[in-house]
Amino acid sequence: MSDVHPTNQLNGARRSLPCDSALRKRSAKVIPGGMWGHMSAKSLPPAYPQFFRSAEGVHLTDVDGNSYIDFVCAYGPMIVGYNDPDVEEAAGRQQARMGIANGPGEVMVDLAEFLVETVPAADWAIFGKNGTDATTACVSIARAATKRRKILVANGAYHGAVPWCTPWPGGVVAEDRAHLLYYDYNDVSSLEAAVGEAGDDLAGVLVSAFRHDARIDQEMPTADFAHAARAVTDRNEAVLIIDDVRAGFRLDLGGSWEPLGVQADLSAWSKALGNGYPIAAVTGKDWLREAVQTVYVTGSFWCAAAPMAAALATLRKLHRGDAVTHMARLGEKLRSGIESQAAARGIGIRQTGPAQMPLILFDDDHTLEKAYLFSTKALQRGVYLHPWHNMFLSAAHTDADIDLTLEATDAALEAVADVFG
């Protein structure tokens, strides 16, 4: 997720965004670099706004009043629509009665019960705020349960932004990763090799729901890989951990590896769980209950009741509406439309990963100039795509949204064809 600053002039005449520009100037004075983290617009084409004013359904409006059909969904959290009436009603009602207290509300038990009922690999749940809270707790629980140290992670995978996993080297010391060993996603032999390297110190294997590393083609897990991950952890009495933070509730409401018939021992959830309300969860199998109770994880707001009410309302709505099928169908419609538009112009593109979490990359585009031009042109026609990070469909997107989006992508691909031949 490092910054990208293509020097290409073609894609980037910065639009007139006077309010956004003024806010960036103010922000640069009181925030280092004006912004930080995955929402920094420095990693996007210059036409993209940094600041937003409102959000409703699938529409975002920037501070200059430009509205977009959004396919980034706040980088995943939005799943039933911004400002969804059911979610907001549930969260607001809870907040009016009790936001935070000296302990949780009944809603925490309701939510844990719902997860245990609907997620086959979940015998229990605990909650946090960040996806990183969940992945970090999973690593600690695996180590506590096994009294071993080595955690296997895939090369290039993103599991959060604290020193053991953050993608940049700044502030990280070697010891933060002393007991990580690496394999290649979907490569069983590399996984076996890492298991061998861990020897009798293997605590766990951490897998992403699918390979969703930025800037490279996405990959669904192969059945071989998923079963091998389960087999090597079983054989070594180690812990299989799935990082379902980004993909959770978009591929399968019971967990992203359910269709593969593979259950992890621990699952990390966050992003879409509360439709934007800050919440994360770890769910796991019965045999880890004792270990969980030996690990001290907590946070000041982890029992906040409104995000739990939001999560329960979000999950119920997803289950009621057969949301996964809807997102997959619209994702396929978008994908096949773009495929046709590109093919008609002889533009080589690669659309990878699950249709409801699409990534579009252009052939021969190492500098992302084509991707920047394409996404900029779509943006200017009111469609917010991401040039190098996977995108997200939501249950709130409609056929009409996809139709409008395809009009924008058609024009954007025409611009790519004009410039790059």
Place this chain on the structure above:
Amino acid sequence: MSDVHPTNQLNGARRSLPCDSALRKRSAKVIPGGMWGHMSAKSLPPAYPQFFRSAEGVHLTDVDGNSYIDFVCAYGPMIVGYNDPDVEEAAGRQQARMGIANGPGEVMVDLAEFLVETVPAADWAIFGKNGTDATTACVSIARAATKRRKILVANGAYHGAVPWCTPWPGGVVAEDRAHLLYYDYNDVSSLEAAVGEAGDDLAGVLVSAFRHDARIDQEMPTADFAHAARAVTDRNEAVLIIDDVRAGFRLDLGGSWEPLGVQADLSAWSKALGNGYPIAAVTGKDWLREAVQTVYVTGSFWCAAAPMAAALATLRKLHRGDAVTHMARLGEKLRSGIESQAAARGIGIRQTGPAQMPLILFDDDHTLEKAYLFSTKALQRGVYLHPWHNMFLSAAHTDADIDLTLEATDAALEAVADVFG
């Protein structure tokens, strides 16, 4: 913060809390041990409820309908009153327009500007969700800025709940703390010794706003210690980090060491910042701006706009109302009242720390039996105290609340005198 289970029968006949008991049974099935972290009622006398139904002003109501004047304030976040109308109005208005998006709202800049204006040691701010997010980011920034590794922390201090700092050993590997060195709070010679041990690898010194370790007497920082912490970091071009997560905005709205005339290079904030809405912040000095931009810290909900609106409303209200003076005055009134009540009965107690963050411990009470009896009796009279963790006053407490509380503590101390002579 480990569990305490006194076997003493005197304090503990569990009250009839049928709804709480039923919820605990349900919870035990779907949450390991029924609850985890600092809000687990297992660390409190058995009469304490685990679950709450509503919160308003300074009053908490448990799921069985018992109401309490609360002096724990959700362990710090509540500072202007539960369900404060100004905070809820600001947060609700923001949430209705935009909760989360693909970038922040203008409110993030407003909040950063407010902190820079009102906190003398703050030239900039970034935001997170947990106090642990803030303390961990401070450590990373210090290491990135200095290209050194050693961080000095006080023995026994709490700085969060991830492996480098969590108070329990479960899930922690030795390497998580490979570059921590320890000193004793308020002990300048131990600090100097640790600096010597760090040698040319000293990245930073981490200090709590005051010594607020659980179960032992609190200590305000001495001027000598604070100035020494500043001097050793200056001399070594290292970073002075203040953990103001727990104390922030209760001792001084400009930062807890402002009265000492000592400015840290980095400050970690959370708890009271948003009156219960999940938000944390790191503020710092200009010379660290470049380093911040080399550290990748982020989270899915870090730009959520409603908690930022809540924070701005909370800070403005604290400034308008001269809240610190109010909290200190009421804390002193409570303290002196309890002091008189105990002295009249010849009960030896120690009330330590700032009056607005009081801790009450009994002499000759290593098993906490007196503290448990005292707090249980107060609870039964409608006052929620904590037997071994510092408590919190808020701007919403009134003289009438203190008067009612002193009636309860008088009866509770009478019970202690009856049993312990």
